[in-house]
Amino acid sequence: MHEHADMLILGGTILTMDDQGTIIHHGGIAVRHGELLYVGTEEEARRRFQAPETLRADSCLLIPGxxxxxxxxxxxxxxxxxxxxxxxxxxxxxxxxxxxxxxxxxxxxxxxxxxxxxxxxxxxxxxxxxxxxxxxxxxxxxxxxxxxxxxxxxxxxxxxxxxxxxxxxxxxxxxxxxxxxxxxxxxxxxxxxxxxxxxxxxxxxxxxxxxxxxxxxxxxxxxxxxxxxxxxxxxxxxxxxxxxxxxxxxxxxxxxxxxxxxxxxxxxxxxxxxxxxxxxxxxxxxxxxxxxxxxxxxxxxxxxxxxxxxxxxxxxxxxxxxxxxxxxxxxxxxxxxxxxxxxxxxxxxxxxxxFGLDDRLGSLEAGKRADVVMIDLCRPNLIPMYEPYSHLVYALHPSDVRTVIIEGRLVMRDWEILTFDEEEVFCKIGEMAEELGRQWGRDTDWRKAMGQ
Missing domain, CATH: 3.20.20.140 (Metal-dependent hydrolases)
Structure with a gap:
């Protein structure tokens, strides 16, 4: 019998940030009710769990938020x-x-x-x-x-x-x-x-x-x-x-x-x-x-x-x-x-x-909350990868972040924000900027700047 999970993340390399500095290749993560149910290998995750949603993380690095x-x-x-x-x-x-x-x-x-x-x-x-x-x-x-x-x-x-x-x-x-x-x-x-x-x-x-x-x-x-x-x-x-x-x-x-x-x-x-x-x-x-x-x-x-x-x-x-x-x-x-x-x-x-949250956040370990970030390694600035920590600190661009999960919920998948309307946010901020710009004598026609 398989255990139920809400989501499986399979493939890729997991940088757990646990006390032992464990790095898991061909990794597997099971998430249930916003919690990391399992962090280990893809083979074991497949054997033990089933879920209505599965994300592939091939050629990706999985890190804590x-x-x-x-x-x-x-x-x-x-x-x-x-x-x-x-x-x-x-x-x-x-x-x-x-x-x-x-x-x-x-x-x-x-x-x-x-x-x-x-x-x-x-x-x-x-x-x-x-x-x-x-x-x-x-x-x-x-x-x-x-x-x-x-x-x-x-x-x-x-x-x-x-x-x-x-x-x-x-x-x-x-x-x-x-x-x-x-x-x-x-x-x-x-x-x-x-x-x-x-x-x-x-x-x-x-x-x-x-x-x-x-x-x-x-x-x-x-x-x-x-x-x-x-x-x-x-x-x-x-x-x-x-x-x-x-x-x-x-x-x-x-x-x-x-x-x-x-x-x-x-x-x-x-x-x-x-x-x-x-x-x-x-x-x-x-x-x-x-x-x-x-x-x-x-x-x-x-x-x-x-x-x-x-x-x-x-x-x-x-x-x-x-x-x-x-x-x-x-x-x-x-x-x-x-x-x-x-x-x-x-x-x-x-x-x-x-902030007293080290028992809940900061690493990918079973029992902690499911805040998981997927880094796409198929990027020219991240090839080849000899040392993942080096890439994260010295080579990574924000645009290399592909998918973000918070409390077990997908908030960005394949670079698409899922929880709010970005265009509406841009419009609201643009309106504020135009008013502020008028007060300070600045040209802040954001539509013109964006070619609209």
Missing amino acids: LINAHTHAPMTVYRGLADDLPLDVWLKEYIWPAEGRTVNPHMVYWGTLLAADEMIRAGTTLFVDMYFFEDDIGRAASDAGMRALLGEALVEFPSPNAKTPAEGLAYVRASLERWAGHPLVRPILQPHSTYACSPDLLMRSKALADEFGVPWLIHCCETRQEIEDVRRQTGKPPVALLDSLGILDSHVIFAHGVHLTEEEIALLGERGVSIVHCPESNMKLASGVAPVPRLLQAGVNVAFGTDGAASNNDLSLWGDMRTAAMLHKVASGDPTVLPARQVFWMATRGAAKA
Whole structure:
């Protein structure tokens, strides 16, 4: 008798990312109720299981879904609006004024769908978002069939979605209750930064995170200016401030962590804090080079994030992986730092670990959730293949991602998005861009640009 499965994926090479680094040739995967029922050989999968749907993965590499551990999904609307500027000028003179005019539930929903389109096509199955109107971002993620960890940006001053910190916290509490038990979407706590939040707001947000047992993420030590500003405001640099408030623990994640002293790195290792490395955004804004090799040596867990499309300017983790692998080699003068396998681990297992999801995501193992990405190896940039990790980090293009499965559901098959209408998304974003372009004196006739 065959066991029932919902889907079989047969053929190809499985890069499991399990603790043993198992690679299975002529692989077979069985999926049932969104779970990986079996991961092994095609022969054994055929012998044991039957399913109403079978995908062939011949000449393909099967990998766990990537996790974008820090982004601002709706900011796809501002892609290319302001470039080649310092962070403070970019934020204060361009992005914040643009957001003040345009951020609303409609904008964040469609901006997130555009982000989901781009991320799915690049093999990302989970994104960790910090923005405003996060319930609408969750709605877009759910409609797209993507996983999302939602983080309403908590700030001390009025935001597009909350006039006071108390309103922001109340919104997050309601969101935590609203999304409870959802298979794809889960709110977490994300105060913006130590310069945009008072110590009281930082502590209250951490208490709420602990009450619901969810992670707590914050922008931290992204620029030298930030550190000096926080020191002037509070008398302490950001890491010391957070430690003095009793916040630092294994449920805390820093986005960026560019400017850290050796003492701070050691403290983060002791406390179990994770770092999200955003190398392309940090480079573009000239924020600096995060000390990733030293963080790893100190036992600090590191994941990857793209940051937002307004400061990267794309949402493909492949670019950040490749950039990081090469950036830290040239920065250290050591070609052996951040080898390809370690970099890919950071984008999968490392990210899952950062958010307490390593028992569910990050590897292809029986019992974990069925987030599977199929890479087409019949591409000129991927032939020949001696070492799969090398290809993933140094040679792969987002367009090599052929099929994406999230929670056992096909969201993209043979390069076709199955969960929403791409053309409708493009039209909605085009309309927003035309209005924004008029406000900024830019030619943003997207139909003309696309030859329509």
